[in-house]
Amino acid sequence: MKKIASTFFTALFAGAITLGAYKLFFEKPNYAIVTESEGRPVFNTSYTPTSPKGAGINEADFTTAAEMTVNAVVHVKNVSITRDRGSYLDFFYGHGSSARPQVGTGSGVIISQDGYIVTNNHVIENASQLQVMLNNNKVYDAEIIGTDPNSDIALIKIDADRKLPYLAFGDSDHVKVGEWVLAVGNPFSLTSTVTAGIVSAKARNLGKADQSFIQTDAAVNPGNSGGALVNTNGDLIGINTAITSQTGSYVGYSFAVPSNIAKKVVDDILEYGNVQKGILGVDIVRANTPYAIQKGINQIEGVYIAGIEEDTGAEEADLREGDIIKEIDDIKIRKYADLTGYLSSKRPEDTVQVTIERDKEIFTVPVVLKRRQVITVPNMGLEIKNLTKEDMKKFKTKKGVKVVGVPEIYRGYGLEGKVILSLDDQEINDIEEAKVLFGRISRRGRTIMTMINQKGERERLIFQ
Template structure:
């Protein structure tokens, strides 16, 4: 027994010596020296757990919106027939020559299950034949219902078997800068291509007193007339234009807001043309030397430089020098904010206008009225609706009276005559005149038919 105990003690003592020798001679001890240093960098870390998917775009799911949208976006083919002159007689009088079909393409959005489709006016302009191809590759002939060249919106219709998938209009006024959006269309004849981006700006003016949504979602030729939707799949815009020196996408694209497109469609269906209500104010170009000298280019809002007679603005006692700051609680920073909102209104609608007058702000109701005069696109003629006296004097119930002529056409004796038709299409009021002039080509021939006070008809052709 004593022998066993002695052996155990010897083994224990030998193990202790071995362990101590290892610690002393072989194991390196690491020492951390902590000192106070005023120049030491300090890092604060967050204990908030991060998503395994990462941040930003990975947190947004576009799949549902894309799935609900692609089947409601269609391919639109526009076939036009142009005539090539063979002689000087053909060139000047438009007779003879050979016909040559030209094909243009774009996109459209189905907005009702019975086949109404909204697209861009420039997609279907001057079409002799329209065809629509659905996402399932079925093709149908389309009928033109109506257009509005000023907003570049057109409405067409197809008759298909059964109910069609469609998109509901969203409220573009509720859209926020920085919000994710999808652009769906048929660029380069590719079926229902989806691209994503954000809303870069609202109420963007491209020089025609229009109001566009600006986005960085990729839009290319063929996307025109396609859908701009939010992540819920609501239609908030109709893709219309890009800004590019090459004609292809470079980072900016523009869409007609859904509220404007919806109002145009509703007007076409209900009235046959677009009903536009106006405030009746005149504004200054803020980039003129006068505006810069007076500091008007730095005003946040719309400066009223004059009030038109017989309008809602006059009835509400708006006056020169007032600055419009809001309309129906929509903040107005520039003219495009105002025109964009009013484009969704009709004559006889009332809006609440907040005015800054010499530093005092107040709000007044203004009744929108129908404009009686308008300057038509391309030729720049100012025309007005006929009065009862005009109907009696010119012995016609059709047409509009020319009351202003730009310098270019002063020598043709146009002023004071009644304009009856453009390219053989009848004119009944100033809205029809504006639409017809808006759809003519700047590079082709345009014929206008007029009547003078003696009841004599005149026809002029402009190259």
């Protein structure tokens, strides 16, 4: 009996030693001793329970947004005709150049039940034949309703035999960096492809002063152009437009035209036939320029006003040189692209509330946007402006545009200060009409310009 008892206590003692050693050397304690010490940092810890699903992408559900989107995104095929120059024998013996069809593809987004589709201008540019294939593989011929090369947005239409699924425009001004988004399109002619990512940045520009893109890391490749960028609710917040890549394929991020800009362009095309642009009327100093560095305004948060244009809303609202634009309509303005991006969604005669900083004081003033009064026309590069009341009185005309700047190549023609009345016998009423007519000038043909000088004398110039 003593032997059994001795063996039992020996085993019990050994077990206790083993358990104690395990607790001491191997098991991590689930408690912490906290003492107050002025010399040690204190870190706040969140005790929010962890979701059983995990964190991040597992929390997001993209299925509803994908189902809402794929049937409203279409495949766009552009057939254009290109001409080969041929050999010098063809030139001398009159065979001429040979024509061959070239096919380009992209995507588009149905925005109404009756078949209006928004896409990129570069997707449908120079099209001699345009076709749209729906997600159910039905193919329709499409017509171009209007385009805006500046924003790279185009509106086309198909006549379907039924009501079509479509996407509603969302509010891109309130898209947040870090928000989940889906890119839907037809990369490499693969229909209805959905990729996911987040909004990486807003108000990006790719070299042009008036660009303002949403940047995302959702995979976008050739063929995605013109497709939809949607949030997790299935709202259309952008039109996928560009990638930055040395290979021509996706390398990590892409860019989309914000939906507010795309919607405004579409509305203008439908209502006016062209894009109506409202300007604030301020000259802006861009960041990282010698002037900005010299003036010590390179690191400011906002947009510095370097000058005020005459006969504009900014002049009427008493904005001044040196003011810093901080907000417009409660939208924060941190850099130039924020300003141009928001104004691109507005029209002439719209009123915006501009918050500025002046002499360390912050206040808000209403500013009425006006039509741009001065532009540079394509092909010839003349700088022209709409006629003021004084100009109309001086030149005794209510139509035409005044030449205020002439490039070096045309300096000897005496154009500056005169009013252009027509181009190739087509009357000009304002700078927008002039822009269209100058854009149609053929370098191989001749152009007839009718002008009037301050003496009331008409002149006709022929440019070969």
